[in-house]
Amino acid sequence: MVDYNQKIKEFEEELKKTKYNKATQGHIGLVKAKIAQLKEKQESRGVKKVGRSEHGYSVRKSGDATVLLLGFPSAGKSTLLNKLTGANSEVAAYAFTTLTVIPGMMEYKQAKIQILDVPGIVAGAASGRGRGKEVLAVIANADLVLMVVDVNYPEHFPAILREVWESRIRLNKKKPEVFIKKKAMGGIQIGKTVPLEIDDDTLRKVMREFKINSADVLIRSPIDIDDFIDCIEGNKKYMPAITCITKVDLATAAKVSQIKKELNADIVISAEQNLNLESLKELIFQKLDFIRIYMKEPKKDADMNVPMIVLRNSSIRDICDKLHKDFSKKFKFARVWGKSAKHPGQRLMLNHVLQDQDILEIHMR
Ligand SMILES: Nc1nc2c(ncn2[C@@H]2O[C@H](COP(=O)(O)OP(=O)(O)OP(=O)(O)O)[C@@H](O)[C@H]2O)c(=O)[nH]1
Ligand SMILES: [Mg+2]
Structure with a gap:
């Protein structure tokens, strides 16, 4: 069996010895990509051995x-x-x-x-x-x-x-805004909306290490090599x-x-x-980062005294799930007043994301 630990250690030693600069960043990127992959392999082996059932508290x-x-x-x-x-x-x-x-x-x-x-x-x-x-x-x-x-x-x-x-x-x-669209051929095209420390050559090297040889990449956040590897792995x-x-x-x-x-x-x-x-x-x-949502019943005024407290970026579906376990199944449509609505009382569906102090009226089947 391959000793992943030993290999990871060797690569980490190498990283410690290498000073980061323009000339070495490609190599550093490559080594980091190798470490990341070894860790994933080590992880999946561990799971097999232990068995998922023993894992985790409920x-x-x-x-x-x-x-x-x-x-x-x-x-x-x-x-x-x-x-x-x-x-x-x-x-x-x-x-x-x-x-x-x-x-x-x-x-x-x-x-x-x-x-x-x-x-x-x-x-x-x-x-x-x-x-x-x-x-x-x-x-x-x-x-x-x-x-x-x-x-x-x-x-x-x-x-x-x-x-x-x-x-x-x-x-x-925040999750970096990096979009990677794999393709069958055509090489790696890189688009950026922000200036980056890492050069395109390093990005390509890292991607190839992950066996991605053709892709359109769009980078909208000021990322470093570790962030980029996280985005490729996509499981963070x-x-x-x-x-x-x-x-x-x-x-x-x-x-x-x-x-x-x-x-x-x-x-x-x-x-x-x-x-x-x-x-x-x-x-x-x-x-x-909570927001407050005021609930309203059809043809009545909203209850502005007791808001529902939910996390920012909650959708109408999140509110329904919180109110009752099968509200989202019986959901017909909702009306929304406030910052997230284009006009007062806009008719909206489950995936709509609400904003602080919105008023929400849910219509059920
Ligand atoms: N002086 C002082 N002692 C504290 C404080 N908080 C906790 N302790 C003491 O630290 C010891 C450990 O506290 P616990 O709350 O059991 O620590 P824990 O992190 O839950 O420990 P584990 O469950 O073993 O992981 C106890 O003897 C506490 O009385 C504090 O603010 N000041
Ligand atoms: Mg304890």
């Missing part, structure tokens, strides 16, 4: 959005969950106290936000250490990742980022994240602000001492 999503707490063992995730939601997840001074997914519900500004406490992850989690694979798989179903870092272990932070990256998740990054998930440093009661103010700067963290808290927990709630609310 968590039912509920509420208006789901936030996942991610951090090393003993970082303070369960303590934080309990404080934010009034849940009762076991807290203890030893590692791996939490062994499964513990949900809690945080109510804030009329939004119901589900928070999931999961086992701690460690370096190597993405390739199966601890319950890492299962934990990281839960992220894919969340709407926001809250990374929890113990102020006394800042070195855990880059390790978490690495595991998340390995799990095909890209944090705080892009989602928002918050970096939170906790247990700041255990460090001096000077140390806290130094670590905050080093990690470029969003907020510092102490769950135990109730420090900055309200600000954290507000930050979670902001990051989730």
Whole structure:
């Protein structure tokens, strides 16, 4: 059997030795493409061996959005969950106290936000250490990742980022606008609407490494080589994240602000001492990027007191699914007033994307 790990290591060593510049970028692109492919192969072999059935926790999503707490063992995730939601997840001074997914519900500004406490992850989690694979798989179903870092272990932070990256998740990054249309022949044509660091030659080399020899490529975002490989593979998930440093009661103010700067963290808290927990709630609310939709019944005025809280870019279908499990089956059409409507009361169908403060009237069969 091929030792993918060994090969990946060799290529990574080579990357470390190569300085990035105009002359080497083609080679770097190629090596990165090779690493990406080896990792995919390694991943698919792992799945075969373990069997899908053993994979993953089953968590039912509920509420208006789901936030996942991610951090090393003993970082303070369960303590934080309990404080934010009034849940009762076991807290203890030893590692791996939490062994499964513990949900809690945080109510804030009329939004119901589900928070999931999961086992701690460690370096190597993405390739199966601890319950890492299962934990990281839960992220894919969340709407926001809250990374929890113990102020006394800042070195855990880059390790978490690495595991998340390995799990095909890209944090705080919009999906790059790159469109690749494969063709049977004709070579690789590249169109760009923005100036790029990488040259066309490198892009072509990388694509050929992925066995794409003919394609029309349109690039509308300022991407780097890693972004481009992500776009070719097309299996990455892009989602928002918050970096939170906790247990700041255990460090001096000077140390806290130094670590905050080093990690470029969003907020510092102490769950135990109730420090900055309200600000954290507000930050979670902001990051989730909710919009408000007012429901209206035919021939009646809209209820402007209690909006439905949904994530930005929600469609009429998302609202229907939230109201009742078979609303979208019985759906006939909808009328919309507000920013997303071309004219007041526009007649629209399930795929229409709503905007903040739209008024929605659903007509059923
Ligand atoms: N001083 C201080 N201690 C804290 C704080 N938050 C948590 N702790 C302590 O840190 C230890 C670990 O806390 P947990 O909440 O169980 O940590 P966890 O991240 O859920 O750990 P695992 O479930 O093992 O992954 C416990 O002894 C907590 O009392 C805090 O803000 N300040
Ligand atoms: Mg825990």
